[in-house]
Amino acid sequence: MAEIAGTMTGSQLEFARRVDATSTNQRALDQFLRGVERRALRMAELACGSRDDALDVVQDAMCAFVKNYAAKPEPDWAPLFHRVLDSRLNDFHRRRTVRNRWLAVFERKEDDDTLDPIEQAQDLQDPGPLLRLAGSEAGKALDAALKALPLRQRQAFLLRMWEGFDVATTARVMQCSEGSVKTHLSRALAALRRALEDHQ
Amino acid sequence: MNGNQHSNDRPAWINRSTQLLDDSVRDLDAVTLSRLNRARQTALAQQRPHAPRVWLLPAGLASACAMLLAVVVWQPHHRSETQPSAAPVAVDDGDSEETSTEFYQNLEFYAWLDAQNKGGDG
Structure with a gap:
């Protein structure tokens, strides 16, 4: 190996060092992306409504993440990846809103602010609606309830409850204040609970 | 930092929701997994x-x-091609037409002058 290194020029040695460092980083990146890709796809699918669009969004997010944040420390990767994904989902949502604006005249969604705060209060003693549903039926009910949520509320729920991020990290991912995260999450929980109760 | 960290202090239906979400990503079809793999490889x-x-x-x-080299070779050749065209332009000015008109107007005078010269010579 030393002989091989001896015959290399300076630029070749530098290149070899870069290849070695990059391959180590690539293995870590590959492992990280393998770990998050399925959940990212699920999040994107809930936001986009179609698997093809979701796969495009996830690939786009992966490319942007690798391009911009691969050199960041590994512990920061998860929030950064979800920040990129959240940004891509917002873009997708915005484009679709513009495309389908004319439809809004015919089907106007209920405004977030019209929720009754009393309804949002949770009863921790009640086991909850999903426990009374079983198997695929519960999965379908949850899927429908999540799809019906506004994008920001759904993201707050998935990032806080499913990904397990704390409020501060979720706020950084969603690029909003911690107060907004708490508001979005509270409304999401109330809406989910109500939707799943209605499903019964 | 993932969904498996189900907390005991939150309502049971939320834990059940996250469990259902975990189940939904576990059983993805082969086509989707292949496309995810391709997306990952493209990114990497x-x-x-x-x-x-x-x-x-x-x-x-x-x-x-x-x-x-092309500029050096082409430039003298190009110059030699353009130079001859300069001469006729210099000759062919507006005076030539005026001169010939004047010549025809004084044709009789030039004929007389010619006759005088011939007479002188003879």
């Missing part, structure tokens, strides 16, 4: 370093020399 391919392009400098120099 962006990061692979490119070999240093040592041939770029000599190639650039050679191109520059070739262009310089």
Whole structure:
């Protein structure tokens, strides 16, 4: 190996060092992306409504993440990846809103602010609606309830409850204040609970 | 930092929801998994370093020399082609037409002058 290194020029040695460092980083990146890709796809699918669009969004997010944040420390990767994904989902949502604006005249969604705060209060003693549903039926009910949520509320729920991020990290991912995260999450929980109760 | 960290202090239906979400990503079909794999590979391919392009400098120099040579060879040839066209332009000015009109107007005078010269010679 030393002989091989001896015959290399300076630029070749530098290149070899870069290849070695990059391959180590690539293995870590590959492992990280393998770990998050399925959940990212699920999040994107809930936001986009179609698997093809979701796969495009996830690939786009992966490319942007690798391009911009691969050199960041590994512990920061998860929030950064979800920040990129959240940004891509917002873009997708915005484009679709513009495309389908004319439809809004015919089907106007209920405004977030019209929720009754009393309804949002949770009863921790009640086991909850999903426990009374079983198997695929519960999965379908949850899927429908999540799809019906506004994008920001759904993201707050998935990032806080499913990904397990704390409020501060979720706020950084969603690029909003911690107060907004708490508001979005509270409304999401109330809406989910109500939707799943209605499903019964 | 993932969904498996189900907390005991939150309502049971939320834990059940996250469990259902976990189940939904566990059983993805082969086509979707393949497309995810391809997406991951595409993303990772962006990061692979490119070999240093040592041939770029000599190639650039050679191109520059070739262009310089082409300009040097072509320029005198181009100049020799354009030079002859300058002479007729210089001769062919507006005076020639005026001169010939004047000549025809004084034709009788020139004929007399010619006759005088011939008479003088003879």
